Amino acid sequence: MSRLTPQDIEHVKAMLKKHDEELRAQTGTGLLGIAAEAAGLSESQLAAMVAETRIGVVPLTTGLGIISGFSDTVQAILSFVGADAFVTAATDVAGINEAMAAGVKQIFMADDLTCSLMDLQTRCTADNGIATGRGFGAALALAAKDIKGKKVVVLGAGPVGRSAVYFFLSKGAEVVLYDKNPVCLARMKDVPGVTLAADGSEALAAGNLYFEATTARDTITMADMSEDTIASAPGIPLGISDDAMKKYGQQVIQDPLELGVASMLSCLLAKAAGKALK
Numbered sequence: 001m002s003r004l005t006p007q008d009i010e011h012v013k014a015m016l017k018k019h020d021e022e023l024r025a026q027t028g029t030g031l032l033g034i035a036a037e038a039a040g041l042s043e044s045q046l047a048a049m050v051a052e053t054r055i056g057v058v059p060l061t062t063g064l065g066i067i068s069g070f071s072d073t074v075q076a077i078l079s080f081v082g083a084d085a086f087v088t089a090a091t092d093v094a095g096i097n098e099a100m101a102a103g104v105k106q107i108f109m110a111d112d113l114t115c116s117l118m119d120l121q122t123r124c125t126a127d128n129g130i131a132t133g134r135g136f137g138a139a140l141a142l143a144a145k146d147i148k149g150k151k152v153v154v155l156g157a158g159p160v161g162r163s164a165v166y167f168f169l170s171k172g173a174e175v176v177l178y179d180k181n182p183v184c185l186a187r188m189k190d191v192p193g194v195t196l197a198a199d200g201s202e203a204l205a206a207g208n209l210y211f212e213a214t215t216a217r218d219t220i221t222m223a224d225m226s227e228d229t230i231a232s233a234p235g236i237p238l239g240i241s242d243d244a245m246k247k248y249g250q251q252v253i254q255d256p257l258e259l260g261v262a263s264m265l266s267c268l269l270a271k272a273a274g275k276a277l278k
């Protein structure tokens with residue numbers, strides 16, 4: 001998982017409404033609706049569950065330390081989808097204590113390796129990588145109207161890519177998967193419904209629904225895209241080339257944190273309500 005920079009997220013808060021409108025134009029629903037789809041909930045079910053939250057976002061100074069603007073941006077995203085969320089004034093253990101004293105039901109924390117939303121009552125957790133795979137997967141499925149029986153190309157077999165693969169399979173799609181790391185790829189070789197590609201070009205030639213979850217640039221170029229392409233691209237940095245974005249950017253679903261955080265919330269609330277995420 002790439003570590004975000006302050007520059008990656010500096011415009012997120014101010015652009016939340018505009019991004020929600022962009023997502024609605026691309027998928028037929030906004031951030032809340034996509035997050036609901038990611039967790040197998042209806043939008044109204046999720047809205048009712050979100051209204052009962054109280055989330056403490058606790059900044060952590062471990063490892064490479066605080067990312068300027070990260071906790072505030074997480075809080076803004078959670079609030080945008082209707083959660084009662086606040087950033088603790090203290091960091092680390094003091095921040096956790098502050099959240100407990102404030103009567104939180106959930107706590108959001110992220111160190112350099114793991115980003116998690118935890119439910120104190122049920123002890124359920126939602127992981128950013130897994131939720132991001134489901135959230136961007138749901139966005140692609142919604143944008144494509146129906147992916148049942150269709151081929152979805154997944155580039156990247158890390159935690160985000162693998163989570164998306166299982167989401168696409170649960171929706172009846174077939175998956176063509178490529179990762180430049182043969183060990184990552186081999187982990188998926190016996191999964192029914194998954195075909196492993198020999199390289200990125202072979203994968204991209206298999207269909208026009210793309211899921212890009214690598215840490216490389218230019219994995220998808222102008223030659224790979226057309227008016228029929230829909231791409232969902234959580235990978236940081238963006239894997240779609242600049243010239244392809246200029247021509248086909250409207251067909252690309254991407255953001256640095258919004259879909260992942262909203263989907264962490266929906267997946268956590270679904271799990272806390274006893275719903276198994278298929």
Ligand code: PYL
Nearest residue numbers: 002003004059060066067070110115
């Ligand atoms: C959760 C994000 C999504 C993409 N990359 C992940 C990342 O940047 N993780 C590191 C988060 C560190 C946060 C820091 C703070 O400000 O509390 N510990």
